[in-house]
Amino acid sequence: MPGKHVARRRFLLEALQFGGGVVVLGVGGVAGFRWLDDHVSTKTPPSDAITTSQDKSHATSPGPYLSRPDLRPPTIKVTRTPGWTPSLASDGEYFFIAPKPLRPGFRGQFGLMIVDERGELVWFQQLPGHLLTDLRVQSYQGQPVLTWFDGHGAKGHGDGAGIVADASYREIAKVDAGNGLKVDGHEFNLTSANTALITTYYSKKTDLSSLGGPRDGLVFACQAQEIDVATGKLLFAWDSLEHVSVDESYKEYSKATPAQPFDYFHINSVALTPDGDLLISARNTWAVYKVSRRTGDVVWRLGGKRSDFKMEPGTDFYWQHDAHALSSTRLSLFDDGASPPEEAQSRGLILDVNESTRQCRLVRSYTQPGGLLAASQGNTQVLPSQRVMVGWGSEPYFSEFLADGTMILDGRLAPGLQSYRAFRFPWTGRPSAPPDVVVRASASGHSAYVSWNGDTRTRQWRLLAGSSSSTLSNVAAVPRTGFETTLTTTAVGPYFAVAAYDAAGNQLAVSATVEV
Numbered sequence: 191m192p193g194k195h196v197a198r199r200r201f202l203l204e205a206l207q208f209g210g211g212v213v214v215l216g217v218g219g220v221a222g223f224r225w226l227d228d229h230v231s232t233k234t235p236p237s238d239a240i241t242t243s244q245d246k247s248h249a250t251s252p253g254p255y256l257s258r259p260d261l262r263p264p265t266i267k268v269t270r271t272p273g274w275t276p277s278l279a280s281d282g283e284y285f286f287i288a289p290k291p292l293r294p295g296f297r298g299q300f301g302l303m304i305v306d307e308r309g310e311l312v313w314f315q316q317l318p319g320h321l322l323t324d325l326r327v328q329s330y331q332g333q334p335v336l337t338w339f340d341g342h343g344a345k346g347h348g349d350g351a352g353i354v355a356d357a358s359y360r361e362i363a364k365v366d367a368g369n370g371l372k373v374d375g376h377e378f379n380l381t382s383a384n385t386a387l388i389t390t391y392y393s394k395k396t397d398l399s400s401l402g403g404p405r406d407g408l409v410f411a412c413q414a415q416e417i418d419v420a421t422g423k424l425l426f427a428w429d430s431l432e433h434v435s436v437d438e439s440y441k442e443y444s445k446a447t448p449a450q451p452f453d454y455f456h457i458n459s460v461a462l463t464p465d466g467d468l469l470i471s472a473r474n475t476w477a478v479y480k481v482s483r484r485t486g487d488v489v490w491r492l493g494g495k496r497s498d499f500k501m502e503p504g505t506d507f508y509w510q511h512d513a514h515a516l517s518s519t520r521l522s523l524f525d526d527g528a529s530p531p532e533e534a535q536s537r538g539l540i541l542d543v544n545e546s547t548r549q550c551r552l553v554r555s556y557t558q559p560g561g562l563l564a565a566s567q568g569n570t571q572v573l574p575s576q577r578v579m580v581g582w583g584s585e586p587y588f589s590e591f592l593a594d595g596t597m598i599l600d601g602r603l604a605p606g607l608q609s610y611r612a613f614r615f616p617w618t619g620r621p622s623a624p625p626d627v628v629v630r631a632s633a634s635g636h637s638a639y640v641s642w643n644g645d646t647r648t649r650q651w652r653l654l655a656g657s658s659s660s661t662l663s664n665v666a667a668v669p670r671t672g673f674e675t676t677l678t679t680t681a682v683g684p685y686f687a688v689a690a691y692d693a694a695g696n697q698l699a700v701s702a703t704v705e706v
Contacts, residue, residue: 458473502551511524648691
């Protein structure tokens, strides 16, 4: 392994390997989240790096929406390969991202976003002053749910809790860490047993003399925990310092302080293996660990200074994230390749890991044609269709590939934003609140602007009008065209409402009646 490179490289900024930050006062004294990080692209492609004359792209309207003037979501631009045609929602599947600032000074809104394959907004939620990240669909008590991390970033990780929300976007569970610690935010992974696998960080004194530090140096130790979601009971805890020595780290030692302990391990994902053990990724040891869920012992190491496997050509990875077992012999991960750089570009990886022969073979790697090199974060998601989603972490992109590595879609976040991970899932959103509508008079009649934040079922909007709120009748009908749809009529009202209908013609909801 290329550990020799570490002796000649240093991190210039180490505050935010995950994307920590501080809460600061923004314009007008409003609290906002500001990033203090080194997530600067080491190789950013030109804006048209993947665009050809045949490509088609679409960008969401950044707002304001007349029906929801409070929402100003970031723009998402989607570029597609020639011949691949999007629909309003392909088989009910959407992209799940959580944009957050790349650098200090970002003044726009950011938070949790669901967008369709055109890049059009479906759902947006922000909480000023909060770090919201890792938005995805999981299963809890047999039902699809949304999950995310809600907290604050600090010292290279997050401090907060895991949130579980139902199809109406209502919080149904909040998961805290055990042992007096905080959910870190790198991982919030639900299991079929209705437990949550989470990551936590805490500082501890340990001997760092093997790295050139003091014998009582301060380090970040990491725990992988399993929590019962319903009761909050801690079921299992695995501590990095009890099983992985500090000299396995590839991070060059720098003076540790109470404000910034030495981050020798940097846990960033925890997942189950088919035999019930855990797969743990540690960024700063360049290794993935299979850990016995019964004893806590390390069963094997893949990569790093003490790899138990022969790494075949193309399988070495560096500063990696998001390790998941796809089968008993196959796993996926995101190979950052930086920071500092050890590779020319980041890769989504599928690896064959043979526990019997102790050999690791490259199955497939997925790279963005622009040659993105992520300094941190990122994920690789293998879809049921065998397509592959890659979130490029600190690089403001997410991409979808065919199984053979052909990129068919590339999404780009607005300048100044990044997303820790990016996913694609089927999802049916059923907001509990009614649709929002604004009606404005014009010389030729009235125009209604309607939206329903989080709804995925509406295919048609109908405009109702009448001389009183009890005598409304249908005066216009149009297909849903995006997050906000406009309906026009020559009807004089003065009372108006809108009704949502699904593809089968069933009425889903009616807005409040407004008088113009």
